Amino acid sequence: MVTVTNLSRSGMSDWIIQRFTAVLLAVYVVVIASYFFCASEASYETWKEFMSCLPLKIFTLLAVISIAAHAWIGLWTIATDYIKPLLIRAIYLIACGVATFVYVIWAFQILWSV
Amino acid sequence: MLKVSIYRYNPEIDSEPHMKDYQVDTGGKDLMVLDVLSLIKEQDPTLSYRRSCREGVCGSDGMNINGKNGLACVTAISDVVKGNKPLVVRPLPGLPVIRDLVVDLTLFYQQYEKIKPYLINDTPAPAIERLQSPEERDKLDGLYECILCACCSTACPSFWWNPDKFVGPSGLLQAYRFLIDSRDTATSERLADLNDPFSLFRCRGIMNCVDVCPKGLNPTKAIGHIRKMLLQQGV
Numbered sequence: 001m002v003t004v005t006n007l008s009r010s011g012m013s014d015w016i017i018q019r020f021t022a023v024l025l026a027v028y029v030v031v032i033a034s035y036f037f038c039a040s041e042a043s044y045e046t047w048k049e050f051m052s053c054l055p056l057k058i059f060t061l062l063a064v065i066s067i068a069a070h071a072w073i074g075l076w077t078i079a080t081d082y083i084k085p086l087l088i089r090a091i092y093l094i095a096c097g098v099a100t101f102v103y104v105i106w107a108f109q110i111l112w113s114v
Numbered sequence: 115m116l117k118v119s120i121y122r123y124n125p126e127i128d129s130e131p132h133m134k135d136y137q138v139d140t141g142g143k144d145l146m147v148l149d150v151l152s153l154i155k156e157q158d159p160t161l162s163y164r165r166s167c168r169e170g171v172c173g174s175d176g177m178n179i180n181g182k183n184g185l186a187c188v189t190a191i192s193d194v195v196k197g198n199k200p201l202v203v204r205p206l207p208g209l210p211v212i213r214d215l216v217v218d219l220t221l222f223y224q225q226y227e228k229i230k231p232y233l234i235n236d237t238p239a240p241a242i243e244r245l246q247s248p249e250e251r252d253k254l255d256g257l258y259e260c261i262l263c264a265c266c267s268t269a270c271p272s273f274w275w276n277p278d279k280f281v282g283p284s285g286l287l288q289a290y291r292f293l294i295d296s297r298d299t300a301t302s303e304r305l306a307d308l309n310d311p312f313s314l315f316r317c318r319g320i321m322n323c324v325d326v327c328p329k330g331l332n333p334t335k336a337i338g339h340i341r342k343m344l345l346q347q348g349v
Contacts, residue, residue: 011308011315012344080312081275 014073021066028063031056052114064107068100075100116140116191117200118150120161123211131211135200140191147179147194148186150201151215163215170328173263177215178204183265183326206264208274221277222264222284228307229281229289234300250296257291257336259329260284266323266333272316279312283323283333286314290336293343305344314340 035050036042050056075096083089116138123131138153145153148168155161163186166172170188177186180194180202195201209217235244267273267282281289289308292298308314314337323333 009311011311011313012341012348014311015315015341016345077311077316081272081316 017069018073021070024066025063048114057111060111064104068104072100119200119202121204122214124213144190144192146187147189148175151186162213173261176206176263176265178207183269185263185328188328206268208268219264222267225281225285229285231288233298235297236299244297246296253294254291256331257287260287260331265326265328269322269326276312276316280316281313287333287336290340305347309344
């Protein structure tokens with residue numbers, strides 16, 4: 001049946017990606033929240049030290065990519081539900097896609113500059 | 115006297131739909147909404163609505179009664195009207211209105227047709243009939259009872275936004291009825307037809323369908339089962 005440019009062209013894959021990324025983001029939030037609760041002092045130096053360890057960098061990057069994938073599926077769903085004129089939908093989706101891409105690259109650059 | 119407000123629209127004479135008020139003498143009885151409509155039709159023969167069996171079997175008189183979809187013939191006034199509030203009757207939401215309470219169900223039936231609502235079995239037919247064990251037959255309970263009244267699908271926002279692509283709760287309940295039938299051999303093909311981002315996966319699980327089903331069925335559960343079958347097939 002009808003398939004446009006969603007993430008994977010399969011409803012099942014999109015559904016799995018959304019659930020998997022949601023769980024990953026939930027775990028990430030718990031990790032970051034635990035740091036704030038457990039850290040003796042929350043200063044720029046301690047934060048920088050915490051964020052500069054490689055496993056956390058990788059986990060953060062994974063979380064950023066998860067947000068991007070999760071958001072894209074959600075935004076695509078919203079667009080195909082509520083925006084019926086094709087031109088407006090296309091403009092909206094391109095804007096969402098570009099913004100998501102920019103955020104991912106920007107996050108990457110920030111992470112590796114720490 | 116019961117105050118009744120009914121959605122009226124005759125495209126041949128009305129430029130737009132409007133609500134029309136009526137006063138109905140119920141004789142102090144707790145009538146069904148369909149009985150009230152019959153009394154109104156005696157006052158005003160121009161009122162149009164569908165009805166047939168008047169006992170919740172045919173599914174013809176699905177309509178929106180005080181904000182909730184249901185069958186007029188099995189909905190008592192006391193179930194929907196509290197105090198002196200009026201009885202408000204509108205057509206099923208989300209579908210084109212042909213006239214008054216009569217909606218065009220073409221999109222609804224097209225979705226039903228899409229799920230191939232019949233047994234597919236290419237193996238040679240036995241001499242008498244294809245047998246089922248009592249356990250296999252039990253799996254169809256809660257599915258085969260659907261009367262296609264469209265109350266569920268027209269209560270579903272996903273169906274409102276994409277009635278041409280999302281099969282809807284009614285069609286998906288029927289899809290599962292054939293997927294789980296031991297006599298059907300087209301399981302893979304049926305699942306493949308549902309594995310796009312719209313047909314099944316537009317269901318967000320808000321359960322409006324379960325809330326309104328006049329037969330007490332659970333399309334959300336059936337959709338969950340289909341999703342599980344797709345997952346087992348895909349992983």
